[in-house]
Amino acid sequence: AQTVTQSQPEMSVQEAETVTLSCTYDTSESDYYLFWYKQPPSRQMILVIRQEAYKQQNATENRFSVNFQKAAKSFSLKISDSQLGDAAMYFCAYRSARLWGKFQFGAGTQVVVTP
């Protein structure tokens, strides 16, 4: 079974600064997908960024980038130039390439952005 671990319950960052959220996962599979989702107080889950495990290049989406270390089973999210609107709960998720529908989510990291 796969498990996803987010060891940081909360992270605080000042506006315009950078924060990195950690995520590790456990799997015996070689082909899979990884995601970061954002959940603001509105409860609406929004995809932030995603990464295919077979790609060595780290994904980037504007101010969001990941550091994917396949051998270490690590998938961290870096938020650069943090903005007040980035404040939310962030979830790391794993999806097997074989078991299409089944996602495993971490417990989440609350990001607090201070002016």
Place this chain on the structure above:
Amino acid sequence: GAGVSQSPSNKVTEKGKDVELRCDPISGHTALYWYRQSLGQGLEFLIYFQGNSAPDKSGLPSDRFSAERTGGSVSTLTIQRTQQEDSAVYLCASSLTSGFDTQYFGPGTRLTVL
């Protein structure tokens, strides 16, 4: 509609009653997912549909939980004989296919069992 919708947005029920939660996916999306999010927890996968079929029901917590999807569109999650531990936010998501496509989430239904 433009996004995934869920109804009701909030549901308060008494222990032992049955409840039905509804999800309307984005038009044309073939894959539909149900998750449960307990207070302060991550998302727990419950079930997913590809079309009207549910290839994997292993996430359903007990036989009190069931789900169906009709016409490849609307899905209903039914909880029979609700218990207090069923209290949570139930999230639905849909995606174009069940591959690597982005999941779009609904706003959720907050279920409270008294």
